[in-house]
Amino acid sequence: MEKKKKLIVCPHCFQTLTLTLILILHFPHFSSSSSLDSDLVALLAFKTLADSSNNLLSWNTSSSPTPCFAWRGVSCVQGRVSRLVLEDLSLSGESLAPLANLSELRVLSLKDNLLSGSIPDFSSLIALKLLFLSNNSLSGLIPPSLGSLSRLYRLDLSSNDLSGPIPLALNRLPRLLTLRLDSNRLTGPISGLVLPSLQDLNLSSNALTGVVPQSLASFSAAVFAGNPGLCGPPLASSCRTAASAAAPVPPAAAVISSSPGSKPEGIPSPMDEHHRRAGMSRAAVIAIVAGDFAALLVVSGLLFLYFWRKFTSKTRSHLQEGEKIVYSSSPYCSAGGATAGGFERGRMVFFEEGKRFELEDLLRASAEMLGKGGYGTAYKAVLDDGSVVAVKRLRDAPSTIGKREFEQQMEILGRLRHPNLVFLKAYYYARDEKLLVYDYMPGGNLFSLLHGNRGPGRMPVEWGVRMRVALGAARGLAHIHGASRSPRLAHGNVKSTNILLDKTGAARLADFGLALLGPAATARSGGYRPPEAPADGRRPWSSQRGDVYSFGVVLLELLTGRTASDAGDLPRWVQSVVREEWTAEVFDLELMRCRGIEEEMVAMLQVALGCTATSPDQRPKISQVVRMIEEIRCGGDPNASVSPTIESDSVSDSVSEDAPAL
Secondary structure (H helix, E strand, C coil), rough: CCCCCCCCCHHHHHHHHHHHHHHHHHHHHHHCCCCCHHHHHHHHHHHHHHHCCCCCCCCCCCCCCCCCCCCCCCCCCEEEEEECCCCCCCCECCCHHHHHHCCCCCECCCCEEEEECCCCCCCCCCCCCEEEEECCEEEEEECHHHHCCCCCCEEECCCCCCECCCCCHHHHCCCCCEEECCCCCCEEEECCCCCCCEEEEECCEEEEEEEECCHHHCCCHHHHCCCEECCCCCCCCHHHHHHHCCCCCCCCHHHHCCCCCCCCCCCHHHHHHHHHHCCCCCCHHHHHHHHHHHHHHHHHHHHHHHHHHHHHHHHHHHHHHHHCCCCCHHHHHHCCEEECCCCEECCCCEECCCCCCCCHHHCCCEEEEEEEEEEEEEEEECCCCEEEEEEEECCCCCCCCHHHHHHHHHHHHEEEEEECCCEEEEEEEECCEEEEECCCCCCCCCHHHHHHHCCCCCCCCCCHHHHHHHHHHHHHHHHHHHHCCCCCCCCCCCCHHEEECCCCEEECCCCCCCHHHHHCCCCCCCCCCCHHHCCCCCCCCCCHHHHHHHHHHHHHHHHHCCCCCCCCCHHHHHHHHHHHHCCHHHHHHHHHHHCCHHHHHHHHHHHHHCCCCHHHHHHCCCCHHHHHHHHHHHHCCCCCCCCCCCCCCCCCHHHCCCCCCC
């Protein structure tokens, strides 16, 4: 007799299927094979299940037959639903299942609603990058199928009623930056979690147990608070007690008998040790003593060397602390024009009225090295009256540069004044010492802002900040190029370390015009060198078209978050990615927190690729670049303060998915 097969029916799946069939019968055009039509069916099925409060009135096929126009919370890319952001709309019920059919969905945020039931299998959403379901009443397990969403950046399931373990399938998410599972009823260990890209983590207020893994120990203790069963750094509770209590009994202890005269096998008794020592030869004793003495001598010698080196280095450090910007001070302290040693005494030349100082004031100033560049070493100098200047020491500049040639170039640079340039205040010239004095920029440089302290706890640099820096630097470069000089003046060394930030956060170009003083040791390196620049770097070289290329590389740094040398050749890497129609993959992950910037990022990417064209004639002029960036910014305030901040995690005011392909 043939067994009757049991039909297992999922009531919610049956309900969804019924709604879908009803929609197809009532709207015949839905039965089309069009992918957008299938998205429409899924959205209407979700609305029927979830919108008991009737907050989605705009989801009406009679007034708007396609969801891509005027439907609340819905956005489309290339004719498919790509974003669904419905926050705090009192959506309810076990209604998530239809959304699994939105196969091109990139952002799904349903936070702060009343949704219940389990999280469905979303493995079909292969394009999903952001998933926010926090502050609902979802229950059941976290589905391991989430581990198949290889493009997922943010996952927030906090403040629900989820239970069970955290699935190790999440380790298959190489790009995951945010994982928030706090305020649930999750149990089990977390020792197996390995998420190397993670920047934002919260597992607090659960029932997790075991040791915090080393891969997560860099996060603060608050991340793991409210889990009494967790131990180990960064938590105050130690795991040693628990580990020792659970440690297995040594095999030797297991054979101890109740007889007082018995001893564990394999453990020598004091009497055995005595007999062993008594049988030791006299020669062996002498050898041991001699060996101990030799070891003592070696250790003493090492300690002596250690403390001697520490003492001498301390002495050198004291000398370095007192070291001034100009090391060979004695030749410049005489009253005459030339010293007995043949050194020429120079003079300080200032370009503006106001407070002035002499070389001796710089000699007395406390100096802090800011960094070494291709044309010398930069110092922060605090003068006796408390004023602060930046001094670039060109000691390594070729001594063959004539005084007249040097002074002519300084006169040109000293007259350049623009809000986006670092002013040259003064210079000092002698045959063996050349100093340039600039305004000090307290905000650091763009390289440090973009690439410094990447990892947990870093303050992301938002899109508006990057745009203001790009526009300011472009305006400064345009002023240099527009200066009426013959031959045409160029910066010669545009790179992110030469874009400084003043106290208001405005971008200012530094080190301009120094390329003509001589070839720099590191100039044109690190990925900024245009293809037409001399490869050997043995002669001075600069050009305005070359500046545009280098500035394009800086724009790519702002867009990708990569350093100019990360990919070997950053412009070529970006072009290869764009050719494969994966344009969104080039953008910095930190920009995923921003909203509504997709078109601006793509437009800026087009500007950057135009600037980095291989042929100099195909590159735009920097004045054209300024106009293009101004148009992209749509009349934003270019003088706004640059201060990187972290916005809230609400998709509605902070998060954006990737940009459409070019």
